[in-house]
Structure formats: C-alpha cells, structure tokens
Amino acid sequence: MRVVKEAAERKNEILDIAERLFNEKGYAQTTVEDIMRECNIAKGTLYYHFKGKEEILSAMIARQIDRREETMQKIAEDTSISVVEKLIQVIHLLSNRPMPEGGSCEQENEELYQKSFTRILSRFTDVMTEIVKQGIESGEFSTPYPRESVELLFCASQLTDPHVFHWSKEEYEQKKNAFFWMLEITLGITPDAKKCLYQLSGMSMAERENEL
Numbered sequence: 001m002r003v004v005k006e007a008a009e010r011k012n013e014i015l016d017i018a019e020r021l022f023n024e025k026g027y028a029q030t031t032v033e034d035i036m037r038e039c040n041i042a043k044g045t046l047y048y049h050f051k052g053k054e055e056i057l058s059a060m061i062a063r064q065i066d067r068r069e070e071t072m073q074k075i076a077e078d079t080s081i082s083v084v085e086k087l088i089q090v091i092h093l094l095s096n097r098p099m100p101e102g103g104s105c106e107q108e109n110e111e112l113y114q115k116s117f118t119r120i121l122s123r124f125t126d127v128m129t130e131i132v133k134q135g136i137e138s139g140e141f142s143t144p145y146p147r148e149s150v151e152l153l154f155c156a157s158q159l160t161d162p163h164v165f166h167w168s169k170e171e172y173e174q175k176k177n178a179f180f181w182m183l184e185i186t187l188g189i190t191p192d193a194k195k196c197l198y199q200l201s202g203m204s205m206a207e208r209e210n211e212l
Helices: 007-025 032-039 043-049 053-077 083-093 107-138 146-160 169-187 191-201 205-211
Strands: none
Touching: 007 032, 007 043, 007 053, 032 043, 032 053, 053 083, 053 107, 083 107, 083 191, 107 146, 146 169
C-alpha cells in the first residue's frame, strides 16, 4: 500500500533515495525504475515531481548547494572563531563540488557538471568575500580586490577537484601546496595567520621555506 505524502516531503524523499542510489551504484547504473522501487511510488508520482533522472540530479545538486551555503553563512557570522579559521572551514566545505560518485565524469553529464560549478561560484562568492573583508578589517588580510581574489582562488581550487582531474598523489600534493601559496599571496595574509594555512596544507614551517 502506497502512502500519500505532502508534495515537499515526497520530493525530498525521492532526492534522498536517489542520492543514496547514485552514490552506491553510480549515476549511469541507477535507473528511474530503481528510484521508484526504493520510494515505493508509481511512475506518474515520480514524473509529477521530476521530468527524469537528470532533473533529479540537478535538484539534488541544488539542494546540496543550498545546505553548504547555509553552513558557510553560519561560519561567516560566527564571532567565536578567527577569520583564518573561518577561511579554513569554508575551504574544507568547498574541497569537492557536490556531485554523486560514479556519475560526474561521464560525458553526458558535462553540461550539468558545469552548471554546478557556475551555481557554486555565484552563490558562494558573496559569503567568501564577506569573510575576506572581515580579514581586511582585522588586519589579517590586505588584498585590494576581495571579491576578485575569491573568484580567482575558487577557479584555481578546481585543479584539485577529483571529479575533473585524476592526479597522482604527488601531483595532487604539489597542486594543493601551490594553491595555498596562491592563497597567502593573493589575500596578503600576515605571517601569524599563515601558520593556520601551513597546518591545513599539511606542511611544516620548515617545509614551506624549502618550497620557496
């Protein structure tokens, strides 16, 4: 017996189950029938909410972005932590673009993947810029271009995205170290604030000096 649920509740249930299946089986291997069976709903019910599997994936990504943006905003507004700690926490959140495992690199999803990048860039730039401006006010950062610096750094961070590039462990570490070097230079981070960045990048002060 199928249970009648409110539209918003049913839509979220479909997204929850689809996200689990995409991660377990991969996007390409998951069918609409798999999702319907797990949700115990008829085809008409699923198509009432979504036109197809790609629209489900798009809605799932949008929901993940909403949740990350909400978390980022809370971090930006948290007065109990330093600006550098806020920056570190946000970088952790942005370390991977929200996409399911096993489906993001497939050719048919490239357009959708690019849309996710555009959404993240436009939605998260405001919050990141707010954090950088806090750093400028506190004297920890000194960039004259807070918003542009955030946009450029966000684009540069995509080089470490496993959904796009498949670097070796050594190549990945090199890209990551280069990103944090760009971060400290672009934002004009003070020597004291850099210590947190060294810890985040997994490099000691001595190792960092050897890189220069």
